Amino acid sequence: MDETPEDDASPAIDDSPTRIARFRAGAARAGDRARGLDRSPGLQRAVKRLRETLPGDAHFGDPLSLGGARYPEAAGRAIVGLTGHRPGVTREVGLGGVQVWQSMLERFGRGGGEHEVVLVFTDLVEFSRWSLEAGDDAVLRVLRRVADAWETPMTARAGTVVKRLGDGLMVAFADPSAALAAVVEARRRLGELHLEGWEPRMRAGLHSGRPRRVGGDYLGVAVNTAARLGDAGKADEILVSGDLLRRLDATTVTARRKRRLRLKGAPEDLEVYAVEPA
Incomplete structure (x- = not known):
């Protein structure tokens, strides 16, 4: 009795050049949209206004505020380095988070503030x-x-x-x-x-x-x-x-x-x- 080989249950992978090209084009469009959103002047202004309402130094990210060796300053320098000093929503959000982190350290006596x-x-x-x-x-x-x-x-x-x-x-x-x-x-x-x-x-x-x-x-x-x-x-x-x-x-x-x-x-x-x- 002849045995019929079982069908392979694994789905076929379409690795044709056309499919790969469509995937790359889609990824490029998504990247362009993300970069456009990150550089949106209106969104940047909104995030900057939000940073001004957060606790801590709203100017965190300038050379003076990043001069220390503590974790917040090191994290801030990393963010500035990754964003290449370019204005953007990602940069503002990242620095805003570190700004709050630094203010919390100061509040509990591990930073500066108005202490003698x-x-x-x-x-x-x-x-x-x-x-x-x-x-x-x-x-x-x-x-x-x-x-x-x-x-x-x-x-x-x-x-x-x-x-x-x-x-x-x-x-x-x-x-x-x-x-x-x-x-x-x-x-x-x-x-x-x-x-x-x-x-x-x-x-x-x-x-x-x-x-x-x-x-x-x-x-x-x-x-x-x-x-x-x-x-x-x-x-x-x-x-x-x-x-x-x-x-x-x-x-x-x-x-x-x-x-x-x-x-x-x-x-x-x-x-x-x-x-x-x-």
């Missing part, structure tokens, strides 16, 4: 003059040792290194006492170094205020004031504002008023003190 911040600026005295003769290789070796010497006590006391400024450092603290203790310890550690025939000595400025958090940086009068204090000190000197001094336990420090010191770019009524641990 202690700002610390440290600087190496006479570093520029020494580096001209030392050469680049020696400068790099010294800066690596310096970074370990003064960054370690800062981060150990919950300080956040905002940025490294060549021969300087900007750090943010929540607690004034911790900030001062970190600076004193950093000065001690730095004073123990003897590098490349040079003994690094630091000066520091501390000020408290409510700077604007933009990305991973801070902007505002409080930042300028702290930076001016850091620039104005002598070797091994720690200068603080009157605002910061009043937040410290008076029994833990000795303070000397610097009455003749006027700092350009700082408030005219700024009180400046040189402080030391009691």
